[in-house]
Amino acid sequence: MRALVVEDDPGIASGLQASLKQAGYAVDLCSTVDAAWHSLSVEPFDVLILDLGLPDGDGLDLLARLRRQAEPVAGRAALPRNDLPVLIMTARDGISDRIGGLDSGADDYIVKPFDANELLARLRAMLRRAVGRSSPVIAYGDLVVDPAAHTVLRCGEAVSLGGKEFALLMTLLQARPQVLSKSRLESSLYGFGEALESNAIEVHIHHLRRKLGETLIKTVRGVGYFVPNEVLAGSGSP
Structure with a gap:
């Protein structure tokens, strides 16, 4: 955000x-x-x-x-x-x-x-x-994300995310199923003058997939990334 x-x-x-x-x-x-x-x-x-x-x-x-x-x-x-x-x-x-x-x-x-x-x-x-949401937490498949506490539960177990990883997850979940370009994600996570590696978004996406399921975040090659509205097999499941 x-x-x-x-x-x-x-x-x-x-x-x-x-x-x-x-x-x-x-x-x-x-x-x-x-x-x-x-x-x-x-x-x-x-x-x-x-x-x-x-x-x-x-x-x-x-x-x-x-x-x-x-x-x-x-x-x-x-x-x-x-x-x-x-x-x-x-x-x-x-x-x-x-x-x-x-x-x-x-x-x-x-x-x-x-x-x-x-x-x-x-x-x-x-x-x-x-975004038309009333609940203070975001539930998606077996994931429960609490923006206030900055916590993520996967099948009831706490998952540790870095600050940028959590911010990226929130951005994608709240925008779903919209496809967000790499530049749009960079703009959401980094302010003016903040150091940014060229592959920072790809690295964060890789970490989120490893921690939360390979199918949670989908790639549209040459366009960007998105979280589907429908929970896919493997999303949020160990």
Whole structure:
């Protein structure tokens, strides 16, 4: 999962970045409306965490611009996703502020100062809603994945996954049965400036198949990877 944090206070931004990375997110930081719009236009994000009082404008203006975008058309540069889950994070704590933020298209609203664990829980709830899932865990065949606890059970037994392996598994499970390209998976797992080996995705896929079953993740040669909607023989079974 990749998050864009738009926050002009360096202390808050760095603290939030650390909490999100510890929770398995790839994180990019922006401090202005213009920088955020540029980032949204060139990279795919899974969630936007948005402050309102920014040096070059109000975060609500960025949100309004995001929500009114039409679908991209041939010959035009890609536009940010207008259905991107957005969490407003601000010191504006009035009821009218909260109502205005939610009515402007935010999916949730949290007031500073906040507890990092509450923010992470709100993000998990937003992301569940975004993919039409209500359960806090993901069950697939003999696998049970708990995003909050960062645990994976296979036939009731705990399976140890590295941070990037867990993030990749979550990305593929939540997107199923969509085929995700290697570049799309890289964008989900690595932020701007993060070191990335050319075969990193292939290595993570290999480890997941070894730990969770060879048929869990399918390859479409030359296109990408996906998890089928239907559980195949061997998926999640020892």
